[in-house]
Amino acid sequence: MEIRDVLQALEEEALAAGVPILRESEREALLEACASTAPKRILEIGTAVGFSALLMAERCPGAEIDTVELDPDRHARAVRAIADAGCAGRIRCHLGDAADIIPSLSGPYDFLYLDGPKGQYLRHLYLAEPLLSPRAVIAADNVLFRGLVESGDPVPHRYRTLVMRLRDYLAYVRAHYDTAIHPEGDGLAVSRKKEERYE
Numbered sequence: 001m002e003i004r005d006v007l008q009a010l011e012e013e014a015l016a017a018g019v020p021i022l023r024e025s026e027r028e029a030l031l032e033a034c035a036s037t038a039p040k041r042i043l044e045i046g047t048a049v050g051f052s053a054l055l056m057a058e059r060c061p062g063a064e065i066d067t068v069e070l071d072p073d074r075h076a077r078a079v080r081a082i083a084d085a086g087c088a089g090r091i092r093c094h095l096g097d098a099a100d101i102i103p104s105l106s107g108p109y110d111f112l113y114l115d116g117p118k119g120q121y122l123r124h125l126y127l128a129e130p131l132l133s134p135r136a137v138i139a140a141d142n143v144l145f146r147g148l149v150e151s152g153d154p155v156p157h158r159y160r161t162l163v164m165r166l167r168d169y170l171a172y173v174r175a176h177y178d179t180a181i182h183p184e185g186d187g188l189a190v191s192r193k194k195e196e197r198y199e
């Protein structure tokens, strides 16, 4: 099957089953950030059913992708979809907790897409940083989390830890990378290594 056909089937299935996949409004910003590095290798945290991995594979036909998922059913669906799309040779699906899997991988990765547990973005970035190439770009989804992260509005108690952790993530990437936030959807932060770090 063509990648496009598999993507369409996955999207319909994910919407019906309530599986979270990349929102349409954020897709172009992610794919543009990804393609801008002409990546040879991509690392994604949070495969779900393989939708965003296949989107990146379609936009960047020369790239190999490692993608990590904790949920065995989602991982299995992703493996099947990726095989159906003829991409099994260049997308490797890892099953397990990203905090355990990332240290077992070897870089360099030119693009890192953080789309796993939002409260763990900074932890996952720290683990992945040694694997990033000098020109790497990092994208993180949902960083504005329902507008609560940067608005100054009161944060409901149940979201306080998550919002605090996303603020910590943004403070870190703003201090150490050139970071822009695409506000479409729930906010996609795109961070590029600062050139002076390599002078």
Ligand SMILES: C[S@@+](CC[C@H](N)C(=O)[O-])C[C@H]1O[C@@H](n2cnc3c(N)ncnc32)[C@H](O)[C@@H]1O
Residues within 6 Å of the ligand: 020, 021, 022, 023, 045, 046, 047, 048, 049, 050, 051, 052, 053, 068, 069, 070, 071, 074, 096, 097, 098, 099, 115, 116, 117
């Ligand atoms: C928003 S979904 C990913 C969507 C996917 N990137 C897409 O757009 O098609 C987040 C995924 O992260 C997975 N996840 C949660 N905790 C994780 C962990 N500790 N390690 C790896 N994956 C995790 C969830 O099971 C879920 O499928």
